[in-house]
Amino acid sequence: MRDTTTLTIPALLARVEAIFRTAGMSTIQAGALARVITAGERDNCKSHGVYRVEGVLRTVKAGKVNPLAEPVLLPGEGTAIVRVDAQGGFANPAFELGVPALAARAKALGLAALVINDCTHFSALWPEVEALTDQGLAAMVMCPSYATVAPTGGTQPLLGTNPFAFGWPRRDAPPYVFDFATSVAARGEIELHRRAGKPLPEGWALDAAGQPTTDPEAALAGAMLPFGGHKGSAIGTMIELLAAIMIGDKTSPEVLDYLGSTSLAPFHGELILAFDPARFAEGRAGNPLDRAETLFEAIVGQGARLPSQRRFAARAMAQAQGITLSAAEVAQLDHLLAQ
Numbered sequence: 001m002r003d004t005t006t007l008t009i010p011a012l013l014a015r016v017e018a019i020f021r022t023a024g025m026s027t028i029q030a031g032a033l034a035r036v037i038t039a040g041e042r043d044n045c046k047s048h049g050v051y052r053v054e055g056v057l058r059t060v061k062a063g064k065v066n067p068l069a070e071p072v073l074l075p076g077e078g079t080a081i082v083r084v085d086a087q088g089g090f091a092n093p094a095f096e097l098g099v100p101a102l103a104a105r106a107k108a109l110g111l112a113a114l115v116i117n118d119c120t121h122f123s124a125l126w127p128e129v130e131a132l133t134d135q136g137l138a139a140m141v142m143c144p145s146y147a148t149v150a151p152t153g154g155t156q157p158l159l160g161t162n163p164f165a166f167g168w169p170r171r172d173a174p175p176y177v178f179d180f181a182t183s184v185a186a187r188g189e190i191e192l193h194r195r196a197g198k199p200l201p202e203g204w205a206l207d208a209a210g211q212p213t214t215d216p217e218a219a220l221a222g223a224m225l226p227f228g229g230h231k232g233s234a235i236g237t238m239i240e241l242l243a244a245i246m247i248g249d250k251t252s253p254e255v256l257d258y259l260g261s262t263s264l265a266p267f268h269g270e271l272i273l274a275f276d277p278a279r280f281a282e283g284r285a286g287n288p289l290d291r292a293e294t295l296f297e298a299i300v301g302q303g304a305r306l307p308s309q310r311r312f313a314a315r316a317m318a319q320a321q322g323i324t325l326s327a328a329e330v331a332q333l334d335h336l337l338a339q
């Protein structure tokens with residue numbers, strides 16, 4: 001058996017979409033999911049790449065997501081809030097439906113929000129941020145997940161790994177984008193360590209007895225830790241407040257109660273904020289996009305790298321040479337297609 005297989009980006013997209021269609025998902029759901037998973041592999045973000053296909057199918061089989069859902073746009077005319085009811089389907093097609101209205105509203109008002117309710121969400125947030133930076137907008141995206149992270153000073157899972165992403169548009173360069181879990185690492189990273197039989201770095205997790213552990217199994221059964229101590233703990237809590245409680249959707253503990261397991265993709269809401277930098281700077285000296293370039297140059301000038309630089313380099317490589325999957329990953333995709 002070959003160790004690796006290299007596929008073009010469209011070939012991987014078609015393969016992932018075919019798996020979802022064979023599992024009974026609609027074109028709207030299957031297409032949006034295949035795009036985000038393929039983008040994860042293309043950008044070498046393995047924690048939200050093809051390994052997530054299995055979890056999606058498990059969640060469909062468990063009846064915890066509607067594979068045929070048709071999201072509904074509730075434009076909220078006259079307000080800054082665009083809402084999409086995902087109708088129990090995945091967040092990604094709901095986002096694709098809502099983003100044109102969000103961008104138009106942000107350009108008209110200076111800032112606007114997209115609220116997505118009643119969705120299953122398992123993906124990286126940077127594709128959503130980039131959909132807005134592509135339109136010249138700055139953006140923030142956040143959502144809860146399920147209770148797997150102990151607040152700083154505590155020992156029991158309560159907060160989610162609650163991802164937070166930010167993007168800033170640039171004229172002649174890929175956007176400035178960061179996207180991370182508010183836990184030390186995404187739960188997907190812990191799972192990938194478990195599969196590879198590798199210990200975790202110290203400081204990532206506690207075991208079920210509340211003691212520090214580097215054993216991925218023990219970490220999955222215990223609690224993950226927030227990044228940056230009390231600071232990450234507070235940001236994770238803010239996400240529970242804004243992207244769960246404020247939008248009338250499930251908090252991470254409520255998601256875990258609803259699913260009864262972290263082996264299924266979490267069901268909750270999502271909050272996306274879009275800003276038009278030009279509108280915020282009206283009447284002030286200096287173009288905000290130009291001033292931002294001065295800041296980025298100063299960062300890079302010190303030898304630091306911008307977030308997403310690694311990802312954009314991986315994307316350029318995949319676009320030129322294709323996406324390389326391990327034999328195990330290919331076998332898994334073949335197996336899931338045949339199911």
Ligand code: NDP
Nearest residue numbers: 122123124125145163178179180181186307308309310311
């Ligand atoms: P990482 O720690 O891998 O990366 C976080 C960010 O920091 C990336 O934007 C990365 O850019 C950047 N970065 C890393 N190293 C440097 C550096 N030396 N200098 C500057 N920037 C740097 O992310 P996580 O493991 O925390 O999260 C991974 C993914 O998991 C995210 O996409 C997140 O959305 C997703 N996630 C999704 C959840 C969900 O419920 N849907 C829950 C939790 C996480 P680069 O990529 O270029 O390295």
Ligand code: PYC
Nearest residue numbers: 122145161186187188
């Ligand atoms: O990697 O932490 C994670 C995660 C949780 C839900 C989706 N991804």
